[in-house]
Amino acid sequence: MKLDLMTSLYVFVLAGFIGFEVIRRVSPLLHTPLMSLTNALDAIAVVGAIIIVGRQHEQGSTLAKVLGTIAIVAATSNIVGGFLITDRMLRMFKASRPTKKP
Amino acid sequence: MTSPSDTLLQVTYLVATVLFVLSLKWLSSPATARRGVFAGELGMLLAVAGTLLHREIVDYKWIAVALVLGAIIGVPLGKVAMTKVPQRTALSHAFGALCVTLVGTSEFYLQTPNVPPFTMAVLSLEVILGSLTFTGSLMAAGKLQEILPQRPITYKGQNIVNLGLLAVAVAVAAILVAHPERKELFPLILAIPLIFGVMMIIPIGGADMPTVISLLNSYAGLSAAAMGFVVDSNLLIIAGALDGASGFILSVNMSKAMNRSFTNVLFGAFGQQQAAGAAAAQDARTVRSATPEEAAAILEAASKVVIVPGYGMAVAQAQHKVRELYDSLTKRGVDVKFGIHPVAGRMPGHMNVLLAEADIPYDKLLEMDDINSELPQTDVALVIGANDVTNPAARNDSKSPIYGMPIIDVDKARTAMVIKRSMAAGFAGIDNPLYYIDKTLMLFGDAKAVVGALVRSLGGGHE
Numbered sequence: 001m002k003l004d005l006m007t008s009l010y011v012f013v014l015a016g017f018i019g020f021e022v023i024r025r026v027s028p029l030l031h032t033p034l035m036s037l038t039n040a041l042d043a044i045a046v047v048g049a050i051i052i053v054g055r056q057h058e059q060g061s062t063l064a065k066v067l068g069t070i071a072i073v074a075a076t077s078n079i080v081g082g083f084l085i086t087d088r089m090l091r092m093f094k095a096s097r098p099t100k101k102p
Numbered sequence: 103m104t105s106p107s108d109t110l111l112q113v114t115y116l117v118a119t120v121l122f123v124l125s126l127k128w129l130s131s132p133a134t135a136r137r138g139v140f141a142g143e144l145g146m147l148l149a150v151a152g153t154l155l156h157r158e159i160v161d162y163k164w165i166a167v168a169l170v171l172g173a174i175i176g177v178p179l180g181k182v183a184m185t186k187v188p189q190r191t192a193l194s195h196a197f198g199a200l201c202v203t204l205v206g207t208s209e210f211y212l213q214t215p216n217v218p219p220f221t222m223a224v225l226s227l228e229v230i231l232g233s234l235t236f237t238g239s240l241m242a243a244g245k246l247q248e249i250l251p252q253r254p255i256t257y258k259g260q261n262i263v264n265l266g267l268l269a270v271a272v273a274v275a276a277i278l279v280a281h282p283e284r285k286e287l288f289p290l291i292l293a294i295p296l297i298f299g300v301m302m303i304i305p306i307g308g309a310d311m312p313t314v315i316s317l318l319n320s321y322a323g324l325s326a327a328a329m330g331f332v333v334d335s336n337l338l339i340i341a342g343a344l345d346g347a348s349g350f351i352l353s354v355n356m357s358k359a360m361n362r363s364f365t366n367v368l369f370g371a372f373g374q375q376q377a378a379g380a381a382a383a384q385d386a387r388t389v390r391s392a393t394p395e396e397a398a399a400i401l402e403a404a405s406k407v408v409i410v411p412g413y414g415m416a417v418a419q420a421q422h423k424v425r426e427l428y429d430s431l432t433k434r435g436v437d438v439k440f441g442i443h444p445v446a447g448r449m450p451g452h453m454n455v456l457l458a459e460a461d462i463p464y465d466k467l468l469e470m471d472d473i474n475s476e477l478p479q480t481d482v483a484l485v486i487g488a489n490d491v492t493n494p495a496a497r498n499d500s501k502s503p504i505y506g507m508p509i510i511d512v513d514k515a516r517t518a519m520v521i522k523r524s525m526a527a528g529f530a531g532i533d534n535p536l537y538y539i540d541k542t543l544m545l546f547g548d549a550k551a552v553v554g555a556l557v558r559s560l561g562g563g564h565e
Contacts, residue, residue, distance in 0.1 A: 005220055005331075008330070008331055008334075008336065008339055011336050011339050011340060012327055012330075012331075012339050012340075012343050015339065015340040015343035015344060015347075016343045016346065016347050018123060018344070019126070019343055019344040019345075019346070019347030019348060020347050020351065022123065022126045022127050022130075022344075023126060023344075023347055023348045023351050024351060025127075025130040026126070026129050026130050027130065027131060027132070028355075028442075028444060028450070028451060028454075028469055029132065029451065029454045029464055029467060030129055030132065030135060030451060030454070031352060031355075031449075031450035031451030031454075032187060032191075032449060032450060032451035032452055032454065032455045033129065033135065033451070033455070034126075034129055034348060034352075034450075034451070035191055035315070035316075035319055035348070035349075035352065035449065035450065035451075036187075036190075036191060036194070037125065037126070037129060037138065037139065037142060038126070038319070038323065038344060038345040038348045038349070039191065039194045039195065039198060039319070039322070039345070040142060040146070041122050041125065041126075041142055041145075041146070041341050041344065041345065042198050042322060042323055042326050042341055042342060042345040043146075043197075043198055043201070044118070044122075044146060044149055044326075044337060044338055044341045045198065045201050045202055045205065045326050045329055045338055045341075045342075046150060046201065047149055047150065047153045047335060047337070047338065048205050048329055048330075048332075048333040048335060048338060049168075049201060049204070049205050050150070050153050050154065050159065050165055051153065051156075051158065051159070051333065052205060052208050052209070052212075053161065053164050053165050053168070054154075054158070054159030054160060054161050054162065054165055055158050055159065055160070055161075056160055056161075057212055061212075063208065063211055064208035064211065064212050065164060067204040067205070067207055067208045068164075068204065068205065068208050069164045069165075069167070069168045070168075070200070070204055071200070071201040071202075071204040071205050071208075072164075072165060072168035072169060072172060072201075073168045073171045073172040073175065074172070074197040074198070074200045074201040074204075075172065075197070075198070075201040076168065076169050076171075076172020076173055076175075076176060077172045077173070077175040077176035077179060077194075077197055078176065078194050078197050078198050078201075079146055079172070079176065080172065080173045080175075080176025080177060080179075080180060081175075081176035081177070081178075081179030081180040081190075081194060082176075082180070082194060083139060083142065083143050083146075083180070084176070084177065084179075084180025084181065085179070085180045085181070085182070085187070085190065086139050087136060087139045088180065088181075089184070089187075089455050089458070089459075090132070090135045090136045090139060091136065092184075092455070092458040092459050092461075093132040093135070093454075093458045093464045094458070094461070094463055094464065095132070095133075095463055095464060095465050096463035096465050096466065097463075
């Protein structure tokens with residue numbers, strides 16, 4: 001589906017604002033997991049790489065396949081590693097136990 | 103022309119987009135944060151599965167190999183030790199940028215010579231940002247892992263060389279926008295930013311890493327958004343914009359916490375400015391040092407203790423000993439809290455993760471402003487492996503290179519204790535007057551060893 005350029009720019013700008021408002025509210029406590037999570041989400045770029053590798057091309061297809069394959073490897077490692085470590089970190093954050101007896 | 107299957111794929115992407123935004127929204131509090139990760143995973147799974155099932159995809163062999171290989175590399179990267187999270191993060195920025203750069207390069211060679219001007223412009227942006235983020239992040243990871251020297255390397259005219267490189271890359275990109283058939287120029291907008299990425303990180307020292315990692319995060323996001331324009335994917339544009347905004351907010355936070363501007367971090371290698379400040383402070387002033395036994399006695403008598411951790415705690419891997427100290431003081435009825443400076447450590451939130459790993463409840467980890475209002479009523483402030491973030495010169499010495507930087511006011515507590523290896527200047531080489539005031543006790547030694555000795559003197563610990 002060919003996107004309209006202007007619409008895409010609107011999407012970009014609005015997404016930036018949403019990002020700003022949402023991320024401003026993230027507690028500084030969780031800034032490290034925030035970075036690893038956004039990093040994993042960013043690896044959605046894998047979708048673009050999959051299309052390049054899997055599609056039929058008329059020209060330059062060998063180069064595109066090789067580069068695209070490496071791109072999928074790089075992005076997938078971010079997806080898997082990013083979600084894994086974010087969840088590992090978040091599991092560590094525990095609140096105080098309610099008034100423990102001495 | 104949109105077939106039903108195309109429409110279905112677009113709806114899948116839309117659902118993934120909503121899940122991504124929710125994922126970040128739920129990260130606002132530790133109570134909902136894990137749900138956020140799940141939403142992100144679900145969105146990712148839907149988007150990737152939807153794409154794989156698309157009718158345009160005819161060749162699955164290499165995709166399958168690459169997905170498996172990526173997962174094999176990803177699992178160990180998800181299991182690194184918490185002290186190594188900063189370099190892991192830098193490495194993952196490099197991988198993200200690599201993916202974006204390679205896709206941009208493939209797209210160029212697939213589309214040339216018929217690349218519309220706008221596509222060529224965003225493609226250039228994608229490739230330039232991607233490749234400088236790639237090498238820049240590798241350099242940052244190398245410095246954090248201490249494969250590369252951590253000291254800033256500077257030379258005369260450095261900024262001119264760097265800006266010049268960037269200007270040349272932009273100029274080449276401009277030519278390509280006008281003449282997309284000039285294939286021979288394309289390697290230049292890959293190679294020059296690759297070199298720029300290295301040059302950009304060379305002058306940056308360890309203490310500036312939190313800002314730099316955030317900035318690289320922002321670049322990685324923006325390059326991914328640019329790729330979204332090139333490959334016509336709103337989902338990618340949105341994910342990239344979210345990541346870019348996140349990196350940007352963190353960079354601004356970090357710069358503010360160091361009272362420095364962006365340009366100053368990138369172009370004003372910290373090491374240089376400090377040479378003057380450090381040299382002036384060589385007069386012989388006396389410090390009071392104490393043994394762990396003496397310090398433990400003071401801690402035991404306290405009713406309120408604030409611990410201020412820094413990168414030194416991470417280096418010494420002292421967080422678990424700190425937890426024992428926390429336990430043993432809490433058991434005695436002492437109120438123990440932690441004061442976390444935004445730039446303590448090597449990336450945003452670094453200290454929180456280490457302390458959470460050591461099982462310290464997160465409601466005891468307080469931000470700078472909150473802890474500063476409590477410090478005047480605090481009996482003992484214990485500084486473990488932090489230096490500049492506690493330096494009162496930032497408040498009252500207008501000649502100090504860090505003047506104006508917000509600090510944790512440990513000097514306002516009744517007693518300040520500082521665990522430090524020796525009196526040698528710290529990373530930044532700035533003299534810290536905190537060490538010479540009467541209420542400060544220095545506990546010399548390795549952070550882990552000293553905290554361990556404190557725990558033993560208190561008669562606690564898990565041994």
